Amino acid sequence: MAAAAAVSAPSTKGSLREDLTCAICCDLFREPVMLACMHHFCRPCISRYWRGTQGPVTCPQCRKEFSSKQFQTNYLVAAMVEKVRATTSDTYIKSLEKQLKETLESHLLRKEDFNNSIRRDKEKMNIIKRVGADLQARVKGDFRALHQILHDEETCMLEQLRREQEEELEKVQRHLEAVEVAQRELEDNLKALQQASAATEDIVLTELPQLRPCVQVDIAPEFDINAFSNKYMAPLQYIAWRRMFKSLKPGPSPLTFDVDTAHPSIHVSRDKSLAVECDVMNHHLNHGKRFTQCVNILASQSFQSGRHYWEVDVGYNPKWDLGVASEAVDRHARIKLSPETGYWTLRLRNGNDYSAGTQPWTRLQLGSSPQRIGVFLDCDERKVSFYNADDMSLLYSFASGPRGKAFPFFSPCISDSSHKPQPLKLLHYPPVALSG
DSSP: OHHHHHHHHHHHHHHHHHHTBOTTTSSBOSSEEEOTTSOEEEHHHHHHHHTTOOSOEEOTTTOOEESSOOOEEOHHHHHHHHHHHHHTSHHHHHHHHHHHHHHHHHHHHHHHHHHHHHHHHHHHHHHHHHHHHHHHHHHHHHHHHHHHHHHHHHHHHHHHHHHHHHHHHHHHHHHHHHHHHHHHHHHHHHHHHHHHHHHTTTSOOOSOOOOOOOOOOOOOOOOOHHHHHHTTSSOHHHHHHHHHTTTOTTOBOOOOBOGGGSOTTEEEOTTSOEEEEOSSOOOOOOOTTSOSSSSOEEBSOOBSSSEEEEEEEOTTOSOEEEEEEETTOOSSSOOOOSGGGTEEEEEEETTTEEEESOSSOEEEOOSSOOSEEEEEEETTTTEEEEEETTTTEEEEEESSOOOSOEEEEEEOOOOOTTSOOOOEEEEOOOOOOOOO
16 A cells, blocks of 8 residues: 555656646746636736737637636645645755655664564573573472482381381281290190090099190280380471481581681670670780671681572671671771672661662662571572571572682671670571481
8 A cells, every 4th residue: 555655646746747837838837827717827928928919819728719818816726836846846855855864764773673672582582491491400400309308218217117017017926926836735735635534434544645845935025006106106297307407408507607707896605606796805816817897707617619508597686797708808907898899798787777788788678577597609600699597588699609718707796885786696407317
């Protein structure tokens, strides 16, 4: 339809131009006038055509005679002529060609933008599909490992139950067989005695019949049904859950605080699982490992490969920082915690103001205040993630984590005078050896 319109438009304009052309000068009308026969001519042309004519005049087109030289100005045709003249001028055509070129270029650019957008969207879709497939494989692998752990635990427990059942059955079976042997011996003796008793009616019994010695049978073994069933009537799911810790990858890392890195105002418990800020400064040796300007402390353990997870009980402490620190951080200067300075942290201020340690800080809107924070460090993928350990919801994740050796990092911060200092506690989930 558009092509047809484009083809027909020039012919329409051409026929209009012909209709607005004077038959005398063969050009567009100038001051068009209309004769009584309805034909149009230029005023100068018709005046020149009739000049010198005496008496009646005729129409140059239809030859109709008129008694006098009369005509009427046609303003509508004049306006149409001016419009056609304007649209067919070189200036107008050049302007129209320029507009056409600019519009065409604009549409070509928009088409290219659309093509690029479509290409980017398709690339994003391919990336999403590829990443989704990789994540699905990882999720399936992790749960397959959990299924295998549970399957192995189930197999082991069922095998243990089968062995104990067989042992108990074997004990009873041995006693049953001994009793049956003794019963047969006793029945043989009874039979001999009964025969001897029947014979005394006809003859005088001079001696007892020969009897087999009685078999001594041990007391039947006791079967304590409670002792047998209690371990299998126990909270098996909890027992299996506790045993799973030794097989989890990553399992909870049993961290301890490194006293040699503690700022002098940090007190560490004897078992190195609690760290709290206090008013009294501890007298420690100053060396390169210790933080001297900021109330910070590191864990004794460090990581530079693999995946690792640990949990910190922050309780109701209104302010703290925790996360991961690079081994090369400056421990003797007061610096802002950020990945650029070697820290990947989560922070709390004023009891409910949570932020990720970026520059500037990234404010976090949490639905609730977590009492336990989980930190996940993937050294190979260079990711540091923080979780609400109460429900394992993700709080924040750094995409570009530390290179090389990194340490778990903690800061109980300087407490306000209105609040009693609250400790940071490292939570341990050791693989407990439960008796089977």
